[in-house]
Ligand SMILES: Nc1ncnc2c1ncn2[C@@H]1O[C@H](COP(=O)(O)OP(=O)(O)O)[C@@H](O)[C@H]1O
């Protein structure tokens with residue numbers, strides 16, 4: 101490196117800093133000036149500044165070249181580019197605008213000549229001209245940056261990298277001729293001894309002296325190649341995000357900035373699509389141990405990401421995730437392949453010869469199939485090449501053929517911490533399964549630093565977010581829809597509103613209310629709705645309710661988990677559960693229709709839950725917020741045997757019989773209960789016992805009995821004659837209930853008993869609902885107000901049954917029961933992914 105000038109040694113730590121600015125940091129004159137301030141050399145140090153074209157300029161040049169090659173009119177586009185550079189020059193150059201404009205115009209004139217020649221050039225010549233045209237943006241931005249830094253008077257030289265960077269295409273991409281480049285640089289340095297240099301990114305020259313480029317987004321690579329040639333001590337790539345993030349922030353808004361990465365981690369992330377770094381960026385630095393920082397030019401006070409040999413140990417074994425889009429799977433199958441040596445060799449040789457590069461390989465241990473993932477545009481070519489190579493084997497039947505599947509992408513999880521750490525793949529697969537993502541192929545590099553899976557392109561965002569959350573990198577996001585903003589729904593929304601922030605912070609679960617519906621209206625929101633005000637969105641202006649559209653919106657493709665909370669009492673809504681659960685939407689409800697309705701529909705719902713990996717939770721259908729179903733489930737899951745369930749399952753009927761002591765007629769109490777809002781508007785809905793029977797059916801099914809409503813012997817407290825009357829008339833004739841009820845009370849008392857409304861399920865499966873005379877020591881005789889009580893008699897709790905008792909009605913406690921289920925699902929998602937409570 102004799103050509104590198106001997107630099108002042110006063111600050112050895114900052115001997116030569118190389119800064120690279122991407123197009124995003126050079127959008128206009130203001131941004132270029134800000135970049136120049138960031139690149140100002142440290143005291144006693146020297147700077148090399150590598151620039152990309154101004155934002156959008158390369159795209160414009162590529163388009164312009166295509167127009168010119170096709171014989172179209174490229175002059176308006178050429179003028180627009182010149183005007184854009186002029187505009188920036190006027191804002192930047194200050195006193196020496198003339199020189200800068202002249203320099204830019206010389207570049208523009210060369211571009212003009214190249215574009216003019218393109219239409220008439222041979223194929224080879226056209227390619228060479230195009231390479232020159234594509235690099236024009238960097239030539240101009242380097243002049244602009246040079247001026248912004250003060251130009252020659254401030255000690256800055258401007259380097260056209262085509263004068264020094266000698267590269268040639270090779271089997272594995274662009275290869276730099278380091279010796280030739282160093283020699284060219286030495287010659288250039290002899291003519292440009294300034295301490296500081298502004299260099300063009302992206303462009304280079306071939307060994308025979310033609311202009312070329314390093315490929316789209318290649319300026320990162322230019323920067324590190326030049327860092328090596330200039331013997332830089334450190335490189336900073338300035339961009340428009342805070343550093344390398346744990347995933348593409350446009351797909352995962354919760355992505356976090358990684359403070360440090362090893363070279364190997366950075367390579368893997370870049371190779372698998374992290375656009376912030378060009379895949380070839382790292383190699384020139386790794387060879388020399390030069391550290392690289394990725395920093396935000398818009399927020400220079402943030403520290404960014406440091407990339408060096410050590411990296412940093414992180415909490416999660418996976419540091420980051422990335423996606424390569426537009427991929428395809430090629431699968432060679434055949435029973436005659438097992439144990440035959442050389443199959444893989446033939447396959448990959450065929451792909452190699454066809455110029456198809458392979459991103460991922462996976463082979464079943466049975467050797468029955470080999471599958472590889474390639475770029476979609478190369479896939480058909482790849483298939484033809486493999487079919488050709490195996491033509492004899494296909495004709496002979498040893499190989500079935502080559503299957504091609506497109507519409508895929510590859511998701512890669514990357515981290516040094518994965519090496520030797522168990523359960524990483526399991527966590528990834530589990531996270532993806534939870535988010536309903538089907539995996540087409542899997543590969544793990546022998547380095548164990550990367551696990552890649554091929555998945556459907558349509559699942560990309562959802563998969564990325566689910567995997568991101570699965571590795572503790574962000575909270576689990578659940579897309580939530582609430583149906584039925586009546587009393588229970590409203591109470592639930594209020595409860596949600598209070599807890600959502602804490603849940604996100606402490607449990608790592610982000611419940612995002614995105615849809616709300618009543619029986620007639622619905623509102624679907626892209627951003628999270630505020631639970632406190634969501635109900636107000638259901639005014640007349642809201643859309644008509646369409647449950648399928650509602651569910652499709654909740655099950656957003658980009659969010660990993662979906663949940664519908666049905667607070668309606670509608671059978672039409674319950675009829676949708678099967679579809680929703682099968683589609684992977686968790687369902688939580690206090691609606692009894694699904695659990696107690698038609699048995700075959702119920703069985704299908706249970707089955708759909710399994711297919712969809714979803715959960716169906718309905719604790720609030722029985723006993724509102726009381727832990728009734730969970731208790732029963734725990735008893736059975738721990739191996740206990742159920743002998744009987746006795747319960748007071750209606751808060752209304754409990755209140756009536758708790759209050760009915762003969763001092764007031766029964767009808768008086770019914771009227772009072774109605775006035776207090778304890779009964780349904782038509783008290784017969786409670787007195788018929790049907791609602792209680794539904795709850796008993798739900799409990800029986802939970803206990804594994806295939807019971808239906810018709811199997812329950814239900815005693816209605818409404819005399820036959822009053823059942824079909826209009827409500828008014830029924831209420832007028834309510835006193836007809838009194839004499840028979842008083843007689844039952846007297847008879848019970850004569851035996852030292854009292855009356856309660858009881859639901860009972862016997863061991864043999866008999867189920868009944870009605871008024872029973874119970875001894876004074878029965879648990880149901882010791883209830884208050886609207887208490888519900890459920891008594892489980894089991895093998896373990898035989899002598900002294902297990903009792904669950906407490907308020908079993910009212911919007912607040914019912915909503916709390918629903919909320920408990922919502923939380924159970926949310927916590928399971930958090931726990932499944934290993935999230936720790938803070
Ligand atoms: N893992 C990631 N970390 C950071 N940024 C990423 C990642 N994946 C994709 N990106 C995207 O890369 C963009 C920066 O890359 P690029 O367009 O090459 O910038 P520049 O123009 O500065 O060279 C960011 O704006 C970001 O949206």
Ligand SMILES: N[C@@H](CC(=O)OP(=O)(O)O)C(=O)O
Pocket residue numbers: 121122123124152153158159237301302315316317318319320
């Ligand atoms: N200007 C070139 C090279 C480059 O790397 O640009 P950027 O740093 O803005 O990604 C391109 O757009 O491909």
